[in-house]
Amino acid sequence: MDKALAFWLGSCLGSFLNVVILRLPKGRSIVSPPSRCPHCRAQIAWHDNIPILSWLLLRGRCRRCRKPISPRYPAVELVFACLSLALWLRWGAQPLWAGCAILASGVLVAVALIDWDTFLIPDELSLGLLAAAPLICSFNPIIAGSAPAWYSPYLVCLRGAAVGFALCWAVAAAGEKIFGKEAMGGGDIKLLAAIGAWSGGLGAFDCLMVGSLLGSAYGIAQMAGGKLKRSDPIPFGPFLAAGAVFNFFYVLPLGFPFV
């Protein structure tokens, strides 16, 4: 029962993420007005706005004008529903932390797709994640579980942010020297600082490694397929976000509370 609930809540959050991804870069409100068809501007009724299902039932078309609606909307809902379920299965015994990890993953999914679309990471998301870290770090079972003192989680959080910032800044500076162009932007640096604050210094390092690996694999595959030239920019945020979500499962050793 709790698993079905995690999946369903995840799909609803995914539906909200679609709104955030669409409206935040344009500076529009994410709470009002209600969703409309991008073609005919008809307001979408609640029964046509049920995550995943409505898109399938309407066969990917608007009820009024029958023009196609992007399959990305149900895809985001489905992926985030699965991710929420997976995080619940991993952390269900610590429901408070499970909730934090699910919400943070939602922010990371929004970061990934906004950066993919616009090559920008909104400060509201990266700095918001950074500001939330000290509020939730004592719920993190990996950090707090082995912490010798009450303030230890806050130290891990602070050091993690500093390490994330410094690591990403160093890689960005080195990249600019070697390739003579901007490989990573200020948005990536703020994002990795936030990720460090959530998962510690070694977590930030792991995330940068996983992100670089995924980003290079994508770049090489696209260039091999002739879809991308060497000079074409690739946003790095989606790969860092993937690394950060991967961190939430604590597969790699993170070395808490020493880093």
Ligand SMILES: [Zn+2]
């Ligand atoms: Zn329409």
